[in-house]
Amino acid sequence: EMDRVRVVVDVPEPDVAEVDRGDPVEVEFDGLVGKTFRAAVTRFATALRPGTRPMRVELDLPNPNHLIRPGMYGRATLRLAEQAEALFLPAESLRVDAEGNKFVLVVQDGRVRKVAVETGLDDGKLIQVKGLTGGEQVVLASPGALEEGAAVEAQAGGA
Numbered sequence: 001e002m003d004r005v006r007v008v009v010d011v012p013e014p015d016v017a018e019v020d021r022g023d024p025v026e027v028e029f030d031g032l033v034g035k036t037f038r039a040a041v042t043r044f045a046t047a048l049r050p051g052t053r054p055m056r057v058e059l060d061l062p063n064p065n066h067l068i069r070p071g072m073y074g075r076a077t078l079r080l081a082e083q084a085e086a087l088f089l090p091a092e093s094l095r096v097d098a099e100g101n102k103f104v105l106v107v108q109d110g111r112v113r114k115v116a117v118e119t120g121l122d123d124g125k126l127i128q129v130k131g132l133t134g135g136e137q138v139v140l141a142s143p144g145a146l147e148e149g150a151a152v153e154a155q156a157g158g159a
Contacts, residue, residue, distance in 0.1 A: 002063055002066045002068075003062070003063055003064055003066075004060050004061065004062055004063055005060075005061050005063045005068050005070070006058055006059070006060055006061075007027055007039065007058065007059040007060075007061050007076065008056060008057070008058055009025070009056075009057045009058075009059065009076045009078070010049075010052075010054035010055070010056060010057075011044075011054055011055045011056075011057050011078065012053075012054055012122070013048060013053045013054065013055070014119060014120060014122060015078075015120075015122075016048065016055040018120075019041060019044055019055065019057060019078065020041065021040075021041055021042065021043070021044070022040050022041060023040060023041045023078055023079060024038065024039075024040055024078075024079045025038070025039050025040060025041060025059050025076050025077065025078050025079070026038055026076070026077045026079075027039060027059070027061060027074055027075070027076045027077075028074050028075050029068060029072045029073070029074035030072070030073050030074055031069075031072055031073075032067055032068070032072075032074075035067070037061055037062075037068070039059040039060065039061040039062070040059065041057055041058075041059060041078070042058050042059055042060045043057070043058040044056065044057045044058065045057075057078075059076070086120065086128050087128065087129055087130070087132055087134050088126040088127065088128050088129070089104065089126065089127055089129055089138055090125065090126060090127075090140055091122070091124065091125055091126065091127050092140055092141055093105075093127075093138050093139065093140050094117070094119065094127050094129070101116060102116070102117055102118070102119055103115055103116050103117060104117055104129065104132070104138050104139070105138070105139035105146055105148075106132075106136040106137060106138055106139065107136075107137040107138075107139065107152055107154045108136070108137075110151055110152065110153070111149055111150065111151055111152065112139065112146050112147065112148055112149060112150045112152055113148060113149075114148045115131060115132060115136070116131055117129040117130060117131035117132065118130040118131055137154045139152075
């Protein structure tokens with residue numbers, strides 16, 4: 001039966017809380033360039049796999065023309081819960097201290113301030129963060145190590 005194929009996807013640990021049955025998914029296969037297939041999450045594991053810690057998610061993908069073959073590799077994009085009010089920052093702005101606490105540096109009144117954040121969705125370029133209002137000036141990159149309280153002059157992004 002090739003009219004419907006089961007696609008198995010590993011979802012990274014930070015995103016598992018957002019996955020639900022019925023979530024829409026777009027799938028592209030390396031061997032079928034330019035074709036996008038749409039499906040929905042049908043099943044998912046109730047526990048993470050030890051070691052790499054992803055959660056197994058399964059999709060039943062319609063395959064009426066039998067283009068998708070067993071063993072094909074590709075990419076799946078899950079459309080997780082609406083992130084209408086989510087705040088995303090460039091990945092290089094996120095820092096982690098020796099204890100593993102995540103934070104960003106913001107400029108307030110000409111001084112650097114450390115602000116703890118929680119992270120959510122992460123595509124490798126942008127990271128969802130909680131703990132900021134959205135109006136802060138976030139330090140994206142610094143020529144050297146910045147300490148909390150250091151005097152700085154903020155520049156517009158891309159400068």
